Amino acid sequence: MRIECPICGNRDRREFYYLGAADYLDRPALGDQDAMHKYLHLRENPAGVTRDLWHHEAGCSAWVVVERNVSTHEVLSTALASDVKRAGA
Amino acid sequence: MGYNAIRILKEGLTGNKGWRPVWRDPEPKSEYDMVIIGGGGHGLSTAYYLAKNHGIKNIAVVEKGYIGSGNIGRNTTIVRANYFLPGNSEFYSHSLKLWEGLEQELNYNVMHSQRGLINLFHSDGQRDAFARRGNMMCNQGDDAILLDREGVREELPYLDFDNVRFPIYGGLFHPRGGTARHDAVAWGYARGANRMGVDLIQNCEVTGIDVTGGKVTGVQTVRGPIRAKKVGIVTAGRSSQVAAMAGLEVPVESHILQAFVSEGLKPAVDHVVSFGMGHFYLSQSDKGGLVFGGDLDFYASYAARGNLPMMEHVMEAGMTLVPALGKAKVLRSWGGIMDMTPDGSFIIDRTEVEGLYMDCGWCYGGFKAVPASGWCMAHLMAEDRPHEVARRHTFERFRTGEGLMDEEGTGSQHNLH
Numbered sequence: 134m135r136i137e138c139p140i141c142g143n144r145d146r147r148e149f150y151y152l153g154a155a156d157y158l159d160r161p162a163l164g165d166q167d168a169m170h171k172y173l174h175l176r177e178n179p180a181g182v183t184r185d186l187w188h189h190e191a192g193c194s195a196w197v198v199v200e201r202n203v204s205t206h207e208v209l210s211t212a213l214a215s216d217v218k219r220a221g222a
Numbered sequence: 223m224g225y226n227a228i229r230i231l232k233e234g235l236t237g238n239k240g241w242r243p244v245w246r247d248p249e250p251k252s253e254y255d256m257v258i259i260g261g262g263g264h265g266l267s268t269a270y271y272l273a274k275n276h277g278i279k280n281i282a283v284v285e286k287g288y289i290g291s292g293n294i295g296r297n298t299t300i301v302r303a304n305y306f307l308p309g310n311s312e313f314y315s316h317s318l319k320l321w322e323g324l325e326q327e328l329n330y331n332v333m334h335s336q337r338g339l340i341n342l343f344h345s346d347g348q349r350d351a352f353a354r355r356g357n358m359m360c361n362q363g364d365d366a367i368l369l370d371r372e373g374v375r376e377e378l379p380y381l382d383f384d385n386v387r388f389p390i391y392g393g394l395f396h397p398r399g400g401t402a403r404h405d406a407v408a409w410g411y412a413r414g415a416n417r418m419g420v421d422l423i424q425n426c427e428v429t430g431i432d433v434t435g436g437k438v439t440g441v442q443t444v445r446g447p448i449r450a451k452k453v454g455i456v457t458a459g460r461s462s463q464v465a466a467m468a469g470l471e472v473p474v475e476s477h478i479l480q481a482f483v484s485e486g487l488k489p490a491v492d493h494v495v496s497f498g499m500g501h502f503y504l505s506q507s508d509k510g511g512l513v514f515g516g517d518l519d520f521y522a523s524y525a526a527r528g529n530l531p532m533m534e535h536v537m538e539a540g541m542t543l544v545p546a547l548g549k550a551k552v553l554r555s556w557g558g559i560m561d562m563t564p565d566g567s568f569i570i571d572r573t574e575v576e577g578l579y580m581d582c583g584w585c586y587g588g589f590k591a592v593p594a595s596g597w598c599m600a601h602l603m604a605e606d607r608p609h610e611v612a613r614r615h616t617f618e619r620f621r622t623g624e625g626l627m628d629e630e631g632t633g634s635q636h637n638l639h
Contacts, residue, residue, distance in 0.1 A: 134529050147531045151521040153475065153636045170621040173635065174473035174564050178462035180524045203476075204524045 137211045140193045148191040155184040155198050158218050180204055186214060225329065244409070245289075245416035250423050250448050254282045256603060257441055257450040259428050259464055261285025263294035263404075264581055264588065265456035266411035266422075267596020268603070273418035275597070276604035281420045282450075284443055286427040290408030293458055293558045293588060298481050298515050300494055300505065301590040302339050302399035303364045306355050309614035309627045310567055311362045316611045317594030318364065318398060324593060330410030332402050333508060339399030339494040340369070340377065342543075344388040348499075352394040359396065367395040378495060382545050388499050399494060401505055407592055431468040431578070438468070438577040454579045454603050459524070459559030461582035468575050472582065473564055473620045475636045478519045478557045479586045480528035482536065484550040486510030500539030512550060514540055518560065518586065520637065528557040560586050564620060566639030567627035570598050570612045579603050580617075585639060 134146040154176055161168035177183075183203050189195045196214035201207065233240050256272060258265045261283045272278045285291075303318035305311045320327075321334055343352050349368075356366035374393045375383060383390045412422055423445070430442035431453065440449035457464045459476045491506040501517035516536035519528050533555065540547045563569065563583035568591070570581045581599040584591060598612035608615075619625040620634070632638045 145531075146529060151637060153522070166621065171471070174620045175471040176462065176473065176475050176636070177466075177471065178475050178522065180460070180463055180476070183522060185522060203522050206523065206525050206529070 134206050134208070136187060136197070136199055136208055138189050138192055138195060138197060139211055139213045140195050141189065144189070144192055148189060149187040149197070150190040152186040152188060155186050155217070157186055158198070158214060182209065225331070244413040245422050248421045248423060250282060250284070250426060250443065250445050251421065252447075253440075253449040254421070255280040255450070256452045256454065257281075257448055258283045258454045258456055259441065260456040260458070261289045261412075261422060261424065262292040262456070262458060263290070263408050263411070263592035264458070264584070264595045264599070265454075266408055266415060267592050268454060268456055268581065268599040269420045269596075270411045270415040270418070271596045271600035272604060273415060273420055275600060278604060279419045281415075282423055282448065283415070283420060284423045284426045284428055284441065284448070286425075288424050289412050289422060290405050294408045294592070295405050296481075296556055296558060297404050297589045298503070298505070298513050299401040299404045299507075299589060300339070300399070300503070301334065301402050302396055302494075303362070303590075304339065304341070304355065304359055304366065304394070304396045304399065305629060306358050307627050307629055309625070310629060311358060313594055313598070313611045313615070314590065315362045315364050316597070317591050320593035320597060321402065321590075322398075324407075324410070328410040328414050330406065330413060332406040332410050334400065334402040335508075336398050336400040337493050337505075338377075339396040339496065340374065340393040341396075341496045341498060342374065342393045343391050344499055345391060349391055356394050365396060365398050367397065369393045369395050377493060380490065380544055380546055381495075382543060385542055388497075388542065401494060401507075403508075404589060411592075411596070428464065428467070431464070433468055433575050433578075436576055438575050452577045452579065452603055454581060454599060456581045456599065458561050458582065458584060458588065461561050461580065465573075465580065468573070468578055470573055470575070472569075472580065473617070474561045474583055475522050476524055477521070477560045477562050478523040478525065478528050479515065479517075479560050480519065480532055480536065480555055480557045481513065481515035482533075482555045483507070483553050484512040485553050487512065487550060495543075497539060497543045500542055502536060502539035502543060504540065504544065511553060512547070518562075519557075523557075524559055526557050526559060528555070560584070562636065562639055564636050564639075565626040565628045565634040566630060567615065568595070569615050569617055570595065570602060570608065571616045572602070572606075573617070
């Protein structure tokens with residue numbers, strides 16, 4: 134599997150660290166236990182297209198939102214997490 | 223149909239023409255007392271113990287594919303009770319005791335072989351941690367022996383003891399650990415459940431779960447609707463999809479775990495050996511193939527196949543531990559879909575929907591749990607309260623943070639186990 138880093142281009146999967154679902158971009162307010170539980174633990178975990186966060190650890194250190202088909206390992210699109218966050222998506 | 227030496231001899235001499243299917247292939251009825259979704263090891267054992275321990279006869283197991291077509295038909299077959307934390311410790315201890323009587327219970331040869339499991343350690347700190355784990359195992363009533371370097375050498379002379387990075391200091395020996403024949407476990411439970419009247423319905427994918435007023439009323443399948451008073455979801459890597467049919471979101475992320483089998487070799491590896499520092503473990507099947515595996519690929523996946531980096535890592539770890547492994551050829555490899563929970567421990571619990579129960583989150587260790595998982599899930603479904611040895615395995619522990627069972631001590635987060 135290779136992942137298109139928006140900054141470095143097409144790179145080997147080994148350069149990236151996988152964090153998990155892009156749910157992590159929407160951190161709820163502290164104190165809301167149910168929302169925090171959902172944020173940390175509950176997952177849609179789809180068997181098709183997913184969006185997850187990868188860290189280009191051995192490259193430019195960017196956080197990347199990767200849209201992937203988890204049933205085929207096909208990478209559909211990538212974007213900088215900072216851009217995604219700014220766009221409010 | 224009974225199995226015995228005379229029968230096998232007779233069939234062997236007459237072309238094995240007398241064997242008949244050992245479970246029926248029934249049409250689904252319109253209604254059951256209980257429906258189990260998932261005809262794998264855990265679903266079949268749940269149905270078996272519902273019938274056996276709780277006297278419930280009107281049960282269906284609905285399976286998308288064929289019986290035993292999931293992870294029970296493809297795993298590295300290790301059976302052990304070497305857990306550390308309260309909750310896991312008593313559960314796996316119970317499971318191992320059930321394994322020890324399983325062949326008599328089912329009158330079926332599941333080839334349970336208590337060949338002993340050795341977990342290696344490579345530093346003083348690790349030795350302390352393993353001594354502590356061993357004491358916990360003994361306190362639980364199971365067996366553990368701390369071996370020094372020479373003790374390991376006597377048992378496993380083929381290891382590289384003087385590896386520069388991971389010299390072998392010793393190992394924690396669990397003599398009652400071992401392996402079993404994975405599909406025979408599914409077949410044995412299927413045959414036993416069928417005999418007690420459980421309908422095993424194959425090629426029957428569930429497409430919906432009917433919920434009325436917060437209470438489950440049945441399931442929709444590709445072979446028509448089935449009404450049920452209680453429904454159990456026992457679908458491992460597909461837990462999220464099935465739970466979603468009832469509007470539930472569960473703390474599960476499905477990951478991929480690869481395993482490998484070599485060509486058949488003469489007997490060489492007598493135990494199950496685990497090399498935690500390299501995320502590598504090894505045993506030899508009765509057919510002679512070396513069976514080995516490593517860690518997760520560490521990204522969500524349903525592809526049922528892995529990528530090359532983890533394959534390379536496993537081969538390197540294997541060569542580090544057993545240099546002779548380099549002479550063997552890898553025959554095949556596969557990837558299984560693992561239902562990973564944040565703390566790395568499983569869930570057997572009620573859900574927010576009345577009458578709907580879940581048994582999931584087995585991470586990469588579901589095989590050894592098959593007997594106790596079914597035992598406890600059956601207890602939960604029949605009595606509507608958790609079994610003593612699985613009472614800590616709730617959904618609630620993630621919401622509150624109380625009673626998490628993080629066996630590795632790394633934290634309770636999806637990408638850590």
